[in-house]
Amino acid sequence: MPLLSVSGLSKTFRSGGREVAALDNVSLDVFPGETLGLVGPSGSGKSTLARVIMRLVSADAGSILFDGVDLLSLEGARLRQQRKRLQMVFQDPLAAFNPRATVASALDDPLRIHRIVPAGERRRASEQLLERVGLPTEFITRSIHEISGGQRQRVAIARALATEPDLLVLDEAVSALDLTVRNRILDLLVDLQRERGLSYIFVSHDLAVVRAIAHRVAIMDRGRIAETGPTPEVVADPKSAIGRALVAAVPTLRKAG
Amino acid sequence: MLRRLFRSPEAMTGLFLLLGFAALALFAPVLFPKDPLSIAGKPLLLPFTDAALPLGTDRLGRNVLAGLVHGTRASLAVGVAAALVAILLGMLIGTLAGFAGGLADELLMRVVDAFQIVPGFLLALAFVSVFGPSLPIVVLAIALGAWTGPARLARAEVLSIRERDYVAAARVIGMHPLEIALREVLLNALPPVLAISSVIVAGAVLTEAALSFLGLGDPNIVTWGSMIAEGRTVLRSSPYLSIIPGLALVTTVLGIYLFAEGLSEAISGRKVRV
Amino acid sequence: MSEVLLRIEGLGVRYPKAQKPALSDVNLEVGRGERLAVVGESGSGKSTLALALAGLLPRGSVSGNITWPGLSAPPVAGRDIGVVFQDPGNSLNPVLRVGEQIAEVLVRHVGLSWPEAWRRAEELVGQVGLPDPARTARAFPHQLSGGQRQRIGIAEALAAGPALLIADEATSALDTIVQAEILALLDRLVRERHSTLILITHDIALASQFADRIAVFHDGRLVETGSAEAVTTRPSDAYTANLLASQIDLTTPPLIGEAL
Numbered sequence: 054m055p056l057l058s059v060s061g062l063s064k065t066f067r068s069g070g071r072e073v074a075a076l077d078n079v080s081l082d083v084f085p086g087e088t089l090g091l092v093g094p095s096g097s098g099k100s101t102l103a104r105v106i107m108r109l110v111s112a113d114a115g116s117i118l119f120d121g122v123d124l125l126s127l128e129g130a131r132l133r134q135q136r137k138r139l140q141m142v143f144q145d146p147l148a149a150f151n152p153r154a155t156v157a158s159a160l161d162d163p164l165r166i167h168r169i170v171p172a173g174e175r176r177r178a179s180e181q182l183l184e185r186v187g188l189p190t191e192f193i194t195r196s197i198h199e200i201s202g203g204q205r206q207r208v209a210i211a212r213a214l215a216t217e218p219d220l221l222v223l224d225e226a227v228s229a230l231d232l233t234v235r236n237r238i239l240d241l242l243v244d245l246q247r248e249r250g251l252s253y254i255f256v257s258h259d260l261a262v263v264r265a266i267a268h269r270v271a272i273m274d275r276g277r278i279a280e281t282g283p284t285p286e287v288v289a290d291p292k293s294a295i296g297r298a299l300v301a302a303v304p305t306l307r308k309a310g
Numbered sequence: 311m312l313r314r315l316f317r318s319p320e321a322m323t324g325l326f327l328l329l330g331f332a333a334l335a336l337f338a339p340v341l342f343p344k345d346p347l348s349i350a351g352k353p354l355l356l357p358f359t360d361a362a363l364p365l366g367t368d369r370l371g372r373n374v375l376a377g378l379v380h381g382t383r384a385s386l387a388v389g390v391a392a393a394l395v396a397i398l399l400g401m402l403i404g405t406l407a408g409f410a411g412g413l414a415d416e417l418l419m420r421v422v423d424a425f426q427i428v429p430g431f432l433l434a435l436a437f438v439s440v441f442g443p444s445l446p447i448v449v450l451a452i453a454l455g456a457w458t459g460p461a462r463l464a465r466a467e468v469l470s471i472r473e474r475d476y477v478a479a480a481r482v483i484g485m486h487p488l489e490i491a492l493r494e495v496l497l498n499a500l501p502p503v504l505a506i507s508s509v510i511v512a513g514a515v516l517t518e519a520a521l522s523f524l525g526l527g528d529p530n531i532v533t534w535g536s537m538i539a540e541g542r543t544v545l546r547s548s549p550y551l552s553i554i555p556g557l558a559l560v561t562t563v564l565g566i567y568l569f570a571e572g573l574s575e576a577i578s579g580r581k582v583r584v
Numbered sequence: 585m586s587e588v589l590l591r592i593e594g595l596g597v598r599y600p601k602a603q604k605p606a607l608s609d610v611n612l613e614v615g616r617g618e619r620l621a622v623v624g625e626s627g628s629g630k631s632t633l634a635l636a637l638a639g640l641l642p643r644g645s646v647s648g649n650i651t652w653p654g655l656s657a658p659p660v661a662g663r664d665i666g667v668v669f670q671d672p673g674n675s676l677n678p679v680l681r682v683g684e685q686i687a688e689v690l691v692r693h694v695g696l697s698w699p700e701a702w703r704r705a706e707e708l709v710g711q712v713g714l715p716d717p718a719r720t721a722r723a724f725p726h727q728l729s730g731g732q733r734q735r736i737g738i739a740e741a742l743a744a745g746p747a748l749l750i751a752d753e754a755t756s757a758l759d760t761i762v763q764a765e766i767l768a769l770l771d772r773l774v775r776e777r778h779s780t781l782i783l784i785t786h787d788i789a790l791a792s793q794f795a796d797r798i799a800v801f802h803d804g805r806l807v808e809t810g811s812a813e814a815v816t817t818r819p820s821d822a823y824t825a826n827l828l829a830s831q832i833d834l835t836t837p838p839l840i841g842e843a844l
Binding site for chain 3: 261
Binding site for chain 1: 474475476478479480481482483484485486493494497498
């Protein structure tokens with residue numbers, strides 16, 4: 054049974070009299086313990102889809118079932134409570150933290166809000182989270198401004214893991230990072246998935262990175278799912294035009310000759 | 311943050327000036343227990359001629375130094391109170407408009423427009439002439455002309471911050487909307503509003519002086535404005551009567567300005583670390 | 585390498601108040617008509633190099649020499665050097681029609697009259713592959729997509745026929761498909777005009793596809809330079825090797841096992 058089941062999701066943005074269909078009848082499933090890659094050019098609707106699933110943007114039509122619960126019908130306290138099971142990591146790790154935040158306050162928030170551990174143990178729990186994402190526990194006293202981009206993204210992942218979620222939506226979460234840093238974050242994500250059986254929705258415009266981390270891939274174009282399937286199959290033999298374009302656009306090292 | 315504040319030379323100079331004036335205001339009854347409106351000596355005594363009356367006397371022989379010190383009370387109290395009312399009212403209306411959006415936003419902002427069209431000083435003038443010159447009325451009158459700036463600024467900040475990723479991140483972790491509004495949005499909307507608070511406090515002090523100058527201040531208390539007005543009639547023969555309270559006014563406004571600048575820099579945390 | 589266009593000798597850059605220099609002791613020659621990729625991660629100094637070449641750094645912060653044997657006079661930014669920036673949304677003026685911005689370069693640096701400049705601007709808009717040039721030239725930046733704006737950025741950078749075009753992370757804000765299109769366009773335009781291209785990028789695979797030569801920067805130093813093929817197949821520096829190993833493309837073994 055899928056952990057997340059999206060069906061018939063539509064969303065239209067209106068700006069200045071123009072209507073843009075950001076999502077047009079989108080359906081997809083995410084199974085427990087798997088990574089679904091969501092790939093497409095800019096404006097394809099992949100980030101909107103991620104934000105609709107996170108209930109940050111409202112949908113016009115369709116339904117989202119998460120572990121049997123209709124996400125779109127939840128409001129207020131029940132929605133906030135459900136949120137602990139779905140978390141998100143944003144593209145720009147600096148923008149995703151309150152400018153006044155410290156590592157301690159960022160990690161403390163989810164622990165406090167969802168009463169994950171008693172108040173007196175929150176500090177210790179925050180330090181354990183840091184360890185899990187490969188950061189030294191001394192980082193707890195730093196301000197978010199004082200640490201590097203890669204370290205910030207690790208803190209963002211630690212914050213997302215604090216509530217022990219079942220699904221993590223990663224919206225271009227490694228796109229802004231240097232290559233070496235990016236690879237270490239990808240390794241971390243894979244390790245966490247093996248340990249905990251987490252599911253990921255990995256949103257990216259870079260098919261090569263998605264191929265490295267996603268079990269299945271859904272390719273989006275102009276608000277629709279153009280094709281979907283096991284990643285190796287889709288990459289080896291893309292059926293849609295946009296799929297072929299994405300495969301062709303991956304920069305490849307010039308080898309000898 | 312406090313450390314940054316104490317390291318800023320502007321903030322420290324401003325704080326020093328303001329603390330000086332605040333101390334004067336606070337200890338005015340101790341320093342000059344007699345009513346500053348009472349006669350203390352010969353009229354129009356020049357400054358630095360009599361050790362008992364170091365800044366001389368005015369047309370009616372009242373102690374200028376005593377007037378100045380007691381005037382500090384009125385000027386600072388009225389200025390700060392008026393600015394506080396204006397900033398709180400502005401922040402409240404602006405934040406409400408920014409959060410509510412839609413029709414409520416439209417309505418509130420039209421009210422702001424209506425107030426902004428009328429020059430603040432005229433509004434204060436009209437208000438005081440209708441309700442009579444007493445301290446609370448003067449404070450309210452000044453605030454009425456000054457709250458629209460903070461309201462607009464707070465609304466713009468709230469509208470922009472609402473869409474930031476960190477607010478989305480706070481929603482994702484299930485933070486209560488009230489906590490998001492206060493901790494994530496409002497606290498980050500503060501620095502620019504605080505930055506203009508200097509202009510508002512300084513403006514309020516000046517408006518108060520102007521009202522008193524026109525005789526629309528509370529007649530039972532000495533203010534710098536009323537002292538300048540007093541000195542005006544003998545401006546040619548005894549300019550010091552206007553210059554001395556004028557200098558006090560300038561120094562206060564400067565102190566407020568310097569301190570607020572240092573404070574907003576310390577709060578926003580910018581301009582440090584290169 | 586035929587004729588030398590520019591020669592960098594002992595270039596160092598230190599920003600005021602910075603603890604470390606942004607660049608130190610860089611020595612590099614760029615040949616006329618060459619396509620050089622400058623590769624590095626954030627903080628490597630690669631963008632500082634672009635600013636130094638375009639003469640956009642405050643005078644006191646730069647030491648060493650940049651000489652231009654390939655030019656008869658010292659270069660003027662905009663006329664002899666065109667720069668395409670990462671975010672065309674920031675580098676274009678939002679209240680001017682895109683055609684005006686291109687025409688402005690032609691009026692200032694080429695000395696064309698305004699009607700001539702406008703006609704030429706429309707041509708350029710067509711040459712960078714935008715549809716309906718006459719109409720597109722009248723558009724404002726916000727009416728165009730990111731890829732289209734970057735094409736306008738290229739048209740503006742190339743308007744005065746510069747000897748050197750610097751593309752500073754010109755495609756990193758774009759998706760991979762548009763990135764490939766923009767790079768193909770840059771490649772074609774630079775070849776047609778026999779201009780020199782300096783492609784500044786964090787992506788060594790991209791560099792290897794579009795450059796003759798690659799210069800790798802790390803921590804403000806030039807750690808390695810060589811033909812694109814040599815650098816990518818036989819890197820002499822450990823940092824370059826690490827960068828190459830970090831590359832993920834469609835042949836990299838996936839990090840996960842087979843599907844569930």
